[in-house]
Amino acid sequence: MIEKVLIIGSGFMGTSIAQASYLTEISCVENNQEHIAELQKKNLYKSIYQSLDEVQDRFDLVIICTRQDKVLHFINEVSKQEIGTYITDIASSKNFLKEALLPDNFISSHPICGSHKTGPTESEKKLFADKEVILIKDKTDKFVNDLKNFWESLGSNVSFMNLEEHNKNYAYLSHFPHFFSFIYEEILQEENIDYEKYSGDSLKEILRLSKADKNLWAEIFEDNKTNLEDLKEKIRKKLL
Secondary structure (H helix, E strand, O other): OOOEEEEEOOOHHHHHHHHHOOOOEEEEEOOOHHHHHHHHHHOOOOOEEOOHHHOOOOEEEEEEOOOHHHHHHHHHHHHHHOOEEEEEEOOOOOHHHOOOOOOOOEOEEEEOOOOOOOOHHHOOOOOOOOOEEEEEOOOOOHHHHHHHHHHHHOOOEEEEEOHHHHHHHHHHHHHHHHHHHHHHHHHHHHOOOOHHHHOOHHHHHHHHHHHOOHHHHHHHHHHOHHHHHHHHHHHHHHHO
């Protein structure tokens, strides 16, 4: 049973997890001083650590909610310091995990929710309600059930995929729509078309995705590049 949780990176997603959880034994690692000040106002955490080295306690679950390029570092550090019984992450693309030497107590998660907003100020308590969470696992064991129960306690529905299936599906369902939105907005700006004034709601909804963090999404696009290239080629053939 998961009763004590450590969240590494309490931005929008990490703070939303803490707000949605029924648990009282939740702590976080966060080194952004503005974020720390906001988190202290929210009074969500038992402890707020500014680095992993400060953590002396042990947790049932460590959730890594950092940028994708920091995930492997924290998996290794948490495993080395034996801080968590179990470890998960919430990265959107998982190809970077394929060749990594991962500890046996790690299972990757992907909550299918989010926002173009960032930081703990924008966090949403009901973000995970009725949303899907994908667990990257081919077999069932006690940890899988405990992690499934944790996400379900936030109101989420849990499904299972292997890594390759996940990366292909979300290239089609999420990564390419974001890629298109970024590129299309850039083209509209280059053509000096006032889309803010003249476009209807449907285009504004498409372009809403382009308000997301471009650096974060650049990491996702690079990680899932092969699947995105395959999809772009399929689209190119349809347009011919």
